[in-house]
Amino acid sequence: MRSVDLSHVTWRKSSYSNADGGQCLEVADGLPLVPVRDSKVPDGPALVFPAAAWAAFVDGIK
Structure with missing residues (x-):
């Protein structure tokens, strides 16, 4: 399994978070x-x- 460097990304919280x-x-x-x-x-x-898999997941839960 290959590692992905996420140290530089900007995270966005769900709009449903409170x-x-x-x-x-x-x-x-x-x-x-x-x-x-x-x-x-x-x-x-x-x-x-x-x-593409994430987009399909999001479309499926809408």
Whole structure:
């Protein structure tokens, strides 16, 4: 498995996140892959998806 350097990306929190500490996630845009992480654990692991797979997931939950 190849490692992806995410040290330079800008993370964007879900618009559904709130100050009450709901179940939040963050994504980073502008890459050929879409990294996703738990916003409550920013130093934790990130899942990385191909952009087309992430787009299909988002379209499926709309």
